[in-house]
Amino acid sequence: MVTSYYAAKRSWHPGELAIQRRLGYDEAMAGIWAAVDPFMPEQHQIFHATRLHFLPLAVLDDRGRPWTGIACGPDGQRGFVHVRNESSVRIDALTWPGDPLHEFQLDPGALVAGLGIEVSTRRRNKFAGHIMSSLRRDGGLLLDLNVDQALGNCPKYINVRNIAPPARTSAPTVEVLRRASPLSPAAIDLVHAADTFFLATTFASSDGTSHLGQNHRGGLPGFVRVLHGSTVVVPDFSGNRFMQSLGNIEASSLAGLAVPDFVTGDVLYLTGSARTLVGETAQKIMPRQSVVTLIDVQEWTLVRDALPVRQVPGTAVERSPYSPPVKYLAEDIVQKGEVSLSGVKLLLSSIDLHSEHDATFTFHVESSGKEKVDVRPGQAAIVDLSSLFGRNAYRHMAQTGAEKTLNDDGIRTWTISRFEPSSATDTSALLSLTIREKVDGSMTPKLLGLARRLASVRPELLTDTRPLDIRLDLVGVVGSFVLPEIVGKDGILSTGRPSRRLLWLAGGIGITPFLAMLRAIVSGSGNTDQPWDILLVVADKDVNIPLTLVSSVMATLPTSTLSSESALLRLRVYALSSQSPVTSTPALPPSVEIHQREGRLRETFFTDEGLRGDMSARSVFLCGGPGFERTAMNALAAVGIGAGDVRREGFNY
Numbered sequence: 001m002v003t004s005y006y007a008a009k010r011s012w013h014p015g016e017l018a019i020q021r022r023l024g025y026d027e028a029m030a031g032i033w034a035a036v037d038p039f040m041p042e043q044h045q046i047f048h049a050t051r052l053h054f055l056p057l058a059v060l061d062d063r064g065r066p067w068t069g070i071a072c073g074p075d076g077q078r079g080f081v082h083v084r085n086e087s088s089v090r091i092d093a094l095t096w097p098g099d100p101l102h103e104f105q106l107d108p109g110a111l112v113a114g115l116g117i118e119v120s121t122r123r124r125n126k127f128a129g130h131i132m133s134s135l136r137r138d139g140g141l142l143l144d145l146n147v148d149q150a151l152g153n154c155p156k157y158i159n160v161r162n163i164a165p166p167a168r169t170s171a172p173t174v175e176v177l178r179r180a181s182p183l184s185p186a187a188i189d190l191v192h193a194a195d196t197f198f199l200a201t202t203f204a205s206s207d208g209t210s211h212l213g214q215n216h217r218g219g220l221p222g223f224v225r226v227l228h229g230s231t232v233v234v235p236d237f238s239g240n241r242f243m244q245s246l247g248n249i250e251a252s253s254l255a256g257l258a259v260p261d262f263v264t265g266d267v268l269y270l271t272g273s274a275r276t277l278v279g280e281t282a283q284k285i286m287p288r289q290s291v292v293t294l295i296d297v298q299e300w301t302l303v304r305d306a307l308p309v310r311q312v313p314g315t316a317v318e319r320s321p322y323s324p325p326v327k328y329l330a331e332d333i334v335q336k337g338e339v340s341l342s343g344v345k346l347l348l349s350s351i352d353l354h355s356e357h358d359a360t361f362t363f364h365v366e367s368s369g370k371e372k373v374d375v376r377p378g379q380a381a382i383v384d385l386s387s388l389f390g391r392n393a394y395r396h397m398a399q400t401g402a403e404k405t406l407n408d409d410g411i412r413t414w415t416i417s418r419f420e421p422s423s424a425t426d427t428s429a430l431l432s433l434t435i436r437e438k439v440d441g442s443m444t445p446k447l448l449g450l451a452r453r454l455a456s457v458r459p460e461l462l463t464d465t466r467p468l469d470i471r472l473d474l475v476g477v478v479g480s481f482v483l484p485e486i487v488g489k490d491g492i493l494s495t496g497r498p499s500r501r502l503l504w505l506a507g508g509i510g511i512t513p514f515l516a517m518l519r520a521i522v523s524g525s526g527n528t529d530q531p532w533d534i535l536l537v538v539a540d541k542d543v544n545i546p547l548t549l550v551s552s553v554m555a556t557l558p559t560s561t562l563s564s565e566s567a568l569l570r571l572r573v574y575a576l577s578s579q580s581p582v583t584s585t586p587a588l589p590p591s592v593e594i595h596q597r598e599g600r601l602r603e604t605f606f607t608d609e610g611l612r613g614d615m616s617a618r619s620v621f622l623c624g625g626p627g628f629e630r631t632a633m634n635a636l637a638a639v640g641i642g643a644g645d646v647r648r649e650g651f652n653y
């Protein structure tokens, strides 16, 4: 327990206790309320007075709803906050039409809360209190505040930006003033682009402990989602567990947001009714997110060119290393072609180790209920590995370099390199993931480590790992990097006569979607009299690995189609190896040509290889890391294939 003889609080309030209990933090947090000071420590006083370019302030409207207003110095400079003593602050601010500080009656005695935040250094300190007096003059506001709560906060999700007053701005323009829900498309776009917002909350009590809260939330751009145009969905990321903002929401069911765009200076303000969902109800709205706050927008305001400080042109944002990947709403996910699954297990059945760092893991798909797993060739599996490798215990902060592990849910995505649906004779489907170890990653070193250990101590188990009883959860299937017009579900060929001329470009482990597509084509090629003509360019440090994978797919080709004269599939492979020479050409049918090259893909590749004339009417698919993708796009452009004609998958989040 933190000891303080001068604590601002005597206990957590009922809302804070309720949310701490719902999340199971109440015992750990008992007594920690004493960390909230009843005055501004000297360090905070200096910080507010000298470091702030802007100051988000929580205030109430005439209906008692919280809004965040933003106070800035008249010229966007620091020094507009004057701290007279530990309890007394004067703010000499510029305000602009539309901002709650400009629009609302700020009477003496009204509640107020502030968040001093310096985005260039990730420092932030909160305070709360009352308005002593307010005076409007020349488009500005002189606000005297009494502070009776103060708390220093962690830098955890603050994205670092270099901000300064811009050289020139237009006058702020109010695009929308206190309009009822829904949000406009422009307002929704602003939310979906934001990596930062400010959250105002309120707690009302008859025992004299009423107060407002002003805080910050940050993440990757798009971490806040808008549902049906009228509900803002905020994922809760693991923090200090005080749960002051969510506690206020628990008690009041109200919240107000200001969402700034630091480049344009636009600010979206909104207020509404709010509630926090935990567990399954949260996951139904935002899959794989166990705590979300929903704010049903009641009123909103959009002001263009509002902020007198902006991100300095030409400077980049340094993202918080703690921010987890963006999670999307269930409804967005369906649109992105993702299918969420529950109760589907993957039983590890065999491991094929291709090299020290590459292996194919094959699983039997076990579906407990009505969930049927459908996979289109090229799609990826979303797998929860926490049952195998465990979940991280709670830690508030981590050492440099280990920050991302704090929010790691153990969920990873890999292309399904092979999928064999269940059949009448074989009741469970088979699914393979071909995984390359990411040496600085957290999950792939463990998976490949498992494969290597087995290979050295129990190699006989590699061909049948079922006795190990390793089960993972298949939580979704995702991806639109498929052959939609050619191959249907479960690899069944469509009956139309689309182009069967394909160009596939694979960088490194980017070969995996093509393995699935090739398998579908190979297994279906006997059903059509129209031959396939596939040009595969694959580049890897050691190209023997993708070549072996391709040859194992080709080995499944029906023998009747193996001879070159009657070939229904013509496959030409250009294999580029940048570090290891091609050691042996794997056994391949005669209709497969292999052209081995040393070195990386070059932008002149197609011309150098005399392939320029062979590019026409090919559907082009590209999968590889950023460097490979860049070169491949330039190589394609050099033979007249533009970005709009290339389907791409980068294995990015």
Ligand SMILES: Cc1cc2nc3c(=O)[nH]c(=O)nc-3n(C[C@H](O)[C@H](O)[C@H](O)COP(=O)(O)OP(=O)(O)OC[C@H]3O[C@@H](n4cnc5c(N)ncnc54)[C@H](O)[C@@H]3O)c2cc1C
Pocket (backbone or CB within 6 Å): 325, 380, 382, 383, 404, 407, 408, 409, 411, 412, 413, 414, 415, 416, 434, 435, 436, 437, 438, 440, 441, 442, 443, 444, 445, 479, 509, 512, 513, 650, 651, 652, 653
């Ligand atoms: C569509 C797609 C297909 C892919 N196919 C393949 C493939 O066939 N073979 C291959 O080797 N690699 C593939 N990858 C890349 C693969 O996902 C990464 O190599 C793997 O996540 C690395 O995990 P790690 O723990 O070792 O690395 P880390 O660096 O520890 O993890 C990667 C980061 O991504 C986050 N993350 C990863 N997956 C998810 C997820 N589903 N939800 C939330 N957060 C996540 C983690 O939190 C972490 O921050 C694919 C990626 C995508 C997006």
